[in-house]
Amino acid sequence: MEWGMGLLLLMMVMGISLTWFWYNKMKMKMREDVEKKSGCGVPEGSLGWPLIGETLDFIASGYTSRPVSFMDKRKLLYGKVFKTHLLGTPIIVSTDPDVNKVVLQNHGNIFVPAYPKSIRELLGEHSILQMNGNLQKRLHALIGGFLRSPQLKARITRHIENSVRLTLGSWQDMQLLHVQEETKKITFEVLVNVLMSVGPGEDLDFLKREFEEFIKGLICLPIKFPGTRLYKSLKAKQRLLEMVKKIVEERKSAMEKTDEKGMAKDAVDVLLRDSEEASEKQSLPLDFISGNIIEMMIPGEETVPMAMTLAVKFLSDCPVALHQLMEENMELKKQKKDSGEDYGWTDYLSLPFTQNVISETFRLANIINGVWRKALKDIDIKGYLIPKGWCVLASFISVHMDEEIYENPHLFYPWRWEKLGAAVNNSSFTPFGGGQRLCPGLELSRLEISIFLHHLATTYRWVAQEDEIVYFPTVKMKKKLPIKVTPLCNYRYNQTETLEVLSPHQKGAIENGICTTASKR
Numbered sequence: 001m002e003w004g005m006g007l008l009l010l011m012m013v014m015g016i017s018l019t020w021f022w023y024n025k026m027k028m029k030m031r032e033d034v035e036k037k038s039g040c041g042v043p044e045g046s047l048g049w050p051l052i053g054e055t056l057d058f059i060a061s062g063y064t065s066r067p068v069s070f071m072d073k074r075k076l077l078y079g080k081v082f083k084t085h086l087l088g089t090p091i092i093v094s095t096d097p098d099v100n101k102v103v104l105q106n107h108g109n110i111f112v113p114a115y116p117k118s119i120r121e122l123l124g125e126h127s128i129l130q131m132n133g134n135l136q137k138r139l140h141a142l143i144g145g146f147l148r149s150p151q152l153k154a155r156i157t158r159h160i161e162n163s164v165r166l167t168l169g170s171w172q173d174m175q176l177l178h179v180q181e182e183t184k185k186i187t188f189e190v191l192v193n194v195l196m197s198v199g200p201g202e203d204l205d206f207l208k209r210e211f212e213e214f215i216k217g218l219i220c221l222p223i224k225f226p227g228t229r230l231y232k233s234l235k236a237k238q239r240l241l242e243m244v245k246k247i248v249e250e251r252k253s254a255m256e257k258t259d260e261k262g263m264a265k266d267a268v269d270v271l272l273r274d275s276e277e278a279s280e281k282q283s284l285p286l287d288f289i290s291g292n293i294i295e296m297m298i299p300g301e302e303t304v305p306m307a308m309t310l311a312v313k314f315l316s317d318c319p320v321a322l323h324q325l326m327e328e329n330m331e332l333k334k335q336k337k338d339s340g341e342d343y344g345w346t347d348y349l350s351l352p353f354t355q356n357v358i359s360e361t362f363r364l365a366n367i368i369n370g371v372w373r374k375a376l377k378d379i380d381i382k383g384y385l386i387p388k389g390w391c392v393l394a395s396f397i398s399v400h401m402d403e404e405i406y407e408n409p410h411l412f413y414p415w416r417w418e419k420l421g422a423a424v425n426n427s428s429f430t431p432f433g434g435g436q437r438l439c440p441g442l443e444l445s446r447l448e449i450s451i452f453l454h455h456l457a458t459t460y461r462w463v464a465q466e467d468e469i470v471y472f473p474t475v476k477m478k479k480k481l482p483i484k485v486t487p488l489c490n491y492r493y494n495q496t497e498t499l500e501v502l503s504p505h506q507k508g509a510i511e512n513g514i515c516t517t518a519s520k521r
């Protein structure tokens with residue numbers, strides 16, 4: 001028995017040693033071949049252990065308060081672009097804004113999206129997030145044009161306001177609430193409205209339930225049989241597809257019955273109209289439209305509520321910024337009250353400090369920390385060779401946390417944007433990606449967050465409980481950010497211009513409406 005165990009152990013050791021030897025040999029050969037061909041070098045770096053590479057170190061850094069430490073360590077050893085091995089793939093990581101720019105600007109002939117297998121399975125090959133070439137460009141232009149249009153922004157502003165007011169209103173009677181959960185209520189409803197005009201009710205609840213089940217499988221083991229996570233998520237996608245397809249079909253037959261051509265009311269309308277105008281060969285099949293409507297929910301579903309949650313977190317930790325944001329928003333609220341006018345979408349986006357808070361939140365939060373691409377051919381960028389077939393991670397977080405670009409990069413300091421100028425997407429600031437895949441939801445996201453912050457800051461004061469940001473697999477608050485709120489009419493400014501809590505008696509004496517008591521004017 002003992003002898004048998006010994007032999008087994010010996011065979012295992014020999015097996016591992018042989019694999020290691022073979023692995024290194026392949027690695028060297030691959031590198032020599034490519035370098036010989038091109039005359040420039042594959043970036044330096046280590047591929048780590050067989051199979052797992054450096055994945056454990058990468059994941060471990062995602063559970064610390066400095067997820068960028070994985071990149072920083074290697075940047076020091078090998079330079080701004082290095083190779084490693086993550087999540088089962090040898091990969092070249094770029095922390096250099098110029099290299100990232102080339103990767104993002106490429107028109108799909110050198111770099112194509114490369115998601116992990118579970119994501120690929122769930123998206124399907126016809127998803128805008130995976131497809132390449134003319135069809136991606138066409139879909140991107142249609143959706144981007146619709147989401148950026150002033151008509152949509154004007155209409156959706158009313159909708160977002162209602163949704164925000166309803167949610168904030170429900171906070172009055174809550175002892176403790178979780179910002180991460182509450183903000184999702186607002187943004188999911190807005191997203192579904194923009195994509196397919198489904199309002200509150202049973203259909204919305206069904207979509208929310210099934211969508212949550214669907215996205216649980218985005219990062220999981222790519223094993224597909226009854227009972228596995230991936231299988232359950234694919235089933236949820238099927239149920240979602242049935243419902244969305246029904247909506248699309250009903251809309252199409254309604255369109256055929258009328259010649260009326262007003263403004264498209266949602267993404268379903270946009271895609272159906274484009275199909276109607278296109279020739280037979282180019283028109284988009286209904287299954288394709290339904291699938292893409294669901295897939296477009298993925299980038300919008302968690303990102304916006306997380307940005308709102310993190311803005312609340314950063315502001316709670318920085319009372320000076322919170323005070324300035326409140327002042328600015330109170331001023332707008334007073335103007336609107338005095339003039340009796342409704343808010344327009346431009347009102348929300350024209351508050352400079354609030355916009356700087358939002359940019360700083362995006363820079364620090366890194367909700368999408370980078371994008372993965374695959375090289376279709378050998379390419380040399382700034383003297384770094386990226387060989388055909390290799391994956392590239394254009395790391396946004398490393399650029400956003402680079403102290404050569406941002407002074408004190410780990411500090412929440414919205415005032416930096418006053419010096420840096422308007423936070424437009426450029427190669428050093430890419431929370432929404434760039435190039436031909438630049439997020440079409442960029443402006444809508446900023447508008448939603450601005451409206452949320454305005455109504456929050458002019459309705460409540462809050463105290464946040466201790467909580468931490470976790471960065472892996474996606475950015476989240478460990479405890480969903482619990483806060484206690486107090487309506488702002490319970491406060492007023494005292495002579496030292498700080499807010500003080502009013503007694504019930506003082507409060508009762510004020511008849512001037514919910515927030516005017518807090519205003520200094």
Ligand code: HEM
Nearest residue numbers: 140299300303304307368371431432433437439440441445
């Ligand atoms: C804070 C909010 C958001 C962030 C940080 C964000 C970030 C991003 C990033 C980085 C990309 C580029 C992916 C790549 O290059 O592979 C992207 C693409 C995309 N986003 Fe967003 N996004 C946000 C909100 C939204 C919203 C609200 C929508 C929809 C209403 C949306 C729809 C899309 C779509 C359809 C794409 C794919 C574009 C294409 O490949 O052509 N996003 N987003």
